[in-house]
Amino acid sequence: xxxxxxxxxxxxxxxxxxxxxxxxxxxxxxxxxxxxxxxxxxxxxxxxxxxxxxxxxxxxxxxxxxxxxxxxxxxxxxxxxxxxxxxxxxxxxxxxxxxxxxxxxxxxxxxxxxxxxxxxxxxxxxxxxxxxxxxxxxxxxxxxxxxxxxxxxxxxxxxxxxxxxxxxxxxxxxxxxxxxxxxxxxxxxxxxxxxxxxxxxxxxxxxxxxxxxxxxxxxxxxxxxxxxxxxxxxxxxxxxxxxxxxxxxxxxxxxxxxxxxxxxxxxxx
Amino acid sequence: xxxxxxxxxxxxxxxxxxxxxxxxxxxxxxxxxxxxxxxxxxxxxxxxxxxxxxxxxxxxxxxxxxxxxxxxxxxxxxxxxxxxxxxxxxxxxxxxxxxxxxxxxxxxxxxxxxxxxxxxxxxxxxxxxxxxxxxxxxxxxxxxxxxxxxxxxxxxxxxxxxxxxxxxxxxxxxxxxxxxxxxxxxxxxxxxxxxxxxxxxxxxxxxxxxxxxxxxxxxxxxxxxxxxxxxxxxxxxxxxxxxxxxxxxxxxxxxxxxxxxxxxxxxxxxxxxxxxxxxxxxxxxxxxxxxxxxxxxxxxxxxxxxxxxxxxxxxxxxxxxxxxxxxxxxxxxxxxxxxxxxxxxxxxxxxxxxxxxxxxxxxxxxxxxxxxxxxxxxxxxxxxxxxxxxxxxxxxxxxxxxxxxxxxxxxxxxxxxxxxxxxxxxxxxxxxxxxxxxxxxxxxxxxxxxxxxxxxxxxxxxxxxxxxxxxxxxxxxxxxxxxxxxxxxxxxxxxxxxxxxxxxxxxxxxxxxxxxxxxxxxxxxxxxxxxxxxxxxxxxxxx
Numbered sequence: 053x054x055x056x057x058x059x060x061x062x063x064x065x066x067x068x069x070x071x072x073x074x075x076x077x078x079x080x081x082x083x084x085x086x087x088x089x090x091x092x093x094x095x096x097x098x099x100x101x102x103x104x105x106x107x108x109x110x111x112x113x114x115x116x117x118x119x120x121x122x123x124x125x126x127x128x129x130x131x132x133x134x135x136x137x138x139x140x141x142x143x144x145x146x147x148x149x150x151x152x153x154x155x156x157x158x159x160x161x162x163x164x165x166x167x168x169x170x171x172x173x174x175x176x177x178x179x180x181x182x183x184x185x186x187x188x189x190x191x192x193x194x195x196x197x198x199x200x201x202x203x204x205x206x207x208x209x210x211x212x213x214x215x216x217x218x219x220x221x222x223x224x225x226x227x228x229x230x231x232x233x234x235x236x237x238x239x240x241x242x243x244x245x246x247x248x249x250x251x252x253x254x255x256x257x258x259x260x261x262x263x264x265x266x267x268x269x270x271x272x273x274x275x276x277x278x279x280x281x282x283x284x285x286x287x288x289x290x291x292x293x294x295x296x297x298x299x300x301x302x303x304x305x306x307x308x309x310x311x312x313x314x315x316x317x318x319x320x321x
Numbered sequence: 322x323x324x325x326x327x328x329x330x331x332x333x334x335x336x337x338x339x340x341x342x343x344x345x346x347x348x349x350x351x352x353x354x355x356x357x358x359x360x361x362x363x364x365x366x367x368x369x370x371x372x373x374x375x376x377x378x379x380x381x382x383x384x385x386x387x388x389x390x391x392x393x394x395x396x397x398x399x400x401x402x403x404x405x406x407x408x409x410x411x412x413x414x415x416x417x418x419x420x421x422x423x424x425x426x427x428x429x430x431x432x433x434x435x436x437x438x439x440x441x442x443x444x445x446x447x448x449x450x451x452x453x454x455x456x457x458x459x460x461x462x463x464x465x466x467x468x469x470x471x472x473x474x475x476x477x478x479x480x481x482x483x484x485x486x487x488x489x490x491x492x493x494x495x496x497x498x499x500x501x502x503x504x505x506x507x508x509x510x511x512x513x514x515x516x517x518x519x520x521x522x523x524x525x526x527x528x529x530x531x532x533x534x535x536x537x538x539x540x541x542x543x544x545x546x547x548x549x550x551x552x553x554x555x556x557x558x559x560x561x562x563x564x565x566x567x568x569x570x571x572x573x574x575x576x577x578x579x580x581x582x583x584x585x586x587x588x589x590x591x592x593x594x595x596x597x598x599x600x601x602x603x604x605x606x607x608x609x610x611x612x613x614x615x616x617x618x619x620x621x622x623x624x625x626x627x628x629x630x631x632x633x634x635x636x637x638x639x640x641x642x643x644x645x646x647x648x649x650x651x652x653x654x655x656x657x658x659x660x661x662x663x664x665x666x667x668x669x670x671x672x673x674x675x676x677x678x679x680x681x682x683x684x685x686x687x688x689x690x691x692x693x694x695x696x697x698x699x700x701x702x703x704x705x706x707x708x709x710x711x712x713x714x715x716x717x718x719x720x721x722x723x724x725x726x727x728x729x730x731x732x733x734x735x736x737x738x739x740x741x742x743x744x745x746x747x748x749x750x751x752x753x754x755x756x757x758x759x760x761x762x763x764x765x766x767x768x769x770x771x772x773x774x775x776x777x778x779x780x781x782x783x784x785x786x787x788x789x790x791x792x793x794x795x796x797x798x799x800x801x802x803x804x805x806x807x808x809x810x811x812x813x814x815x816x817x818x819x820x821x822x823x824x825x826x827x828x829x830x831x832x833x834x835x836x837x838x839x840x841x842x843x844x845x846x847x848x849x850x851x852x853x854x855x856x857x858x859x860x861x862x863x864x
């Protein structure tokens with residue numbers, strides 16, 4: 053599963069991810085603005101980026117704009133969000149307009165591996181729970197580095213896995229979309245960043261956030277079972293299989309096979 | 322200046338002849354005010370943390386030091402500070418700032434919050450004489466048909482109207498008034514009082530009762546149910562319900578009331594009244610029954626919520642150890658331990674409208690049949706803290722979720738009221754599903770109401786645990802016949818209850834002192850079964 057798809061296959065996978073992220077189990081149940089750790093972790097990430105008012109921040113895989121709006125609102129920075137899904141871009145734009153943040157949180161549709169932004173444009177780049185889904189992580193990291201100004205910081209939060217210990221439930225395409233199958237161990241992320249010229253300043257483990265996410269998935273599955281069981285079945289979700297998968301996931305987190313991490317890196321001057 | 326051996330700090334140690342400074346065994350986190358539990362004089366107090374527990378310590382210059390456990394989880398005590406909602410200023414204040422908190426109740430202009438819930442005690446008389454009663458109510462001594470002669474009272478229509486009017490003047494549109502006592506259902510005008518409340522802009526009435534009349538008088542239940550059908554108004558029942566063991570009933574209520582409780586509940590279900598089960602929880606008595614109470618409530622058609630309250634150690638109660646009392650985190654841990662298949666740490670969330678350490682709430686969505694339930698605590702469906710963090714989160718974009726959650730995590734939230742039902746729906750609808758999977762959740766949750774269940778854990782303060790920091794933001798107020806709104810815990814802890822009772826009954830009422838283990842030698846009984854300071858060893862002052 054560490055074999056990276058190439059060419060057409062990669063493109064198809066990317067489209068599938070973006071379009072289907074919101075129809076996979078995680079997206080379906082948690083909404084695609086969701087990432088483990090919620091806004092608390094986003095703030096922790098932002099605090100490490102030395103943001104000052106008026107700075108430019110790029111949010112890669114901006115989803116429905118939650119992170120971008122939080123940064124624009126709470127840190128008074130100008131945020132550009134890029135997402136592969138045009139539907140998300142529209143939703144984020146609308147949310148920013150309603151929040152009165154349309155001028156400081158802007159959104160465009162684009163590819164993380166080919167960011168629609170000039171070189172050296174941003175003081176900071178953030179990417180939450182998304183690098184793990186990008187088929188070409190090295191290329192995405194190169195793009196992060198390209199759009200950052202020298203000395204600019206990258207803030208990542210992402211799923212980590214220890215591939216050798218990942219339970220079989222989490223190795224298929226479904227798991228890929230759910231952020232897990234193509235996630236990497238923390239040291240591999242920092243190696244990928246280093247190769248792109250991004251020097252890691254700090255890493256933190258937030259595995260508890262994964263457990264919380266698993267609880268949330270289970271709770272929402274149960275809610276849907278109460279309110280719309282037939283649609284859940286039609287969506288291809290096997291309710292009977294859910295407890296075993298969730299239990300395997302909890303075990304994997306407890307044993308360190310799946311986790312969540314925060315990484316702060318800087319673009320060398 | 323020299324310091325000799327005898328003046329050395331306690332705990333100082335010597336090593337090889339040289340004095341060595343020692344670390345304190347606690348973290349000092351707050352300086353605040355409280356009262357002396359014996360004379361009720363306001364005194365300085367400090368909050369300290371030892372072994373992840375929070376203690377309040379104070380010293381009266383006349384009566385010495387006192388210490389009580391106030392929160393069983395120091396980490397949560399500290400982290401809940403973020404969930405402290407800025408207060409809302411009431412439309413009117415009833416008193417002025419003169420001597421400072423807690424001597425000016427109330428509400429004085431320094432009070433930080435409006436009244437989410439107003440309580441009217443309609444009488445002191447009761448058809449029970451429970452060993453545990455913070456109101457010191459009962460069949461009063463000396464009183465035969467006239468409880469007044471024994472230091473009791475009942476309010477009149479005029480007094481009730483005045484109390485309701487004061488509440489409305491302060492609130493504008495009030496959410497909930499609770500009729501309590503004594504036992505309000507034995508007040509001969511209680512139904513009139515409900516009408517008086519419903520005639521005013523007060524959306525909901527709660528009747529706080531032991532259930533004896535509900536069990537035995539179906540016509541009375543029908544009268545309540547009729548008022549519950551008044552458009553835009555509701556009447557809900559707050560039923561004393563401490564558990565299932567005979568011993569629980571005998572030791573807390575003095576009588577085995579199990580069949581009464583069952584009949585009261587069945588009568589309410591039949592009449593369409595919504596009930597909250599309210600348990601007074603005491604260490605060594607019924608702390609093992611919390612999970613059973615919750616499950617029983619979920620299974621009974623009339624019950625939509627459970628309130629679990631550590632026994633308030635004011636008024637009448639059994640002897641307790643202030644350093645080992647039950648607090649909110651202890652109650653929550655017991656619930657989690659007794660129903661691990663349903664609950665885990667994090668399922669309860671502190672209430673932001675009062676001080677967050679006063680009250681914690683969870684809502685459940687419940688499915689399935691008795692014995693085979695699926696229980697979904699709402700805090701697991703979404704990150705409640707992302708919406709109710711008032712310290713760091715002021716600018717979070719919000720599409721109505723915060724407002725819905727604020728109304729749910731509030732002292733005025735009661736199942737059976739329109740506001741609470743509507744906000745539960747809004748929360749479920751806000752869960753981001755429809756875009757994703759095409760499930761029309763708003764449609765799907767329309768009938769969720771019957772499956773929603775609320776659990777409240779509330780630790781009221783007593784003369785031992787009183788912290789004015791919490792008191793100043795209290796949003797549960799006792800409405801007095803002389804037209805004041807007094808924070809519930811001040812009313813019970815500072816001496817206001819005794820003052821009101823004295824004025825209303827015309828009989829002197831002694832200052833009540835907690836029946837606490839360390840005070841055993843210094844207490845004497847009152848005519849109502851509570852304790853007061855023993856006068857023999859000297860004059861105990863009153864405020």
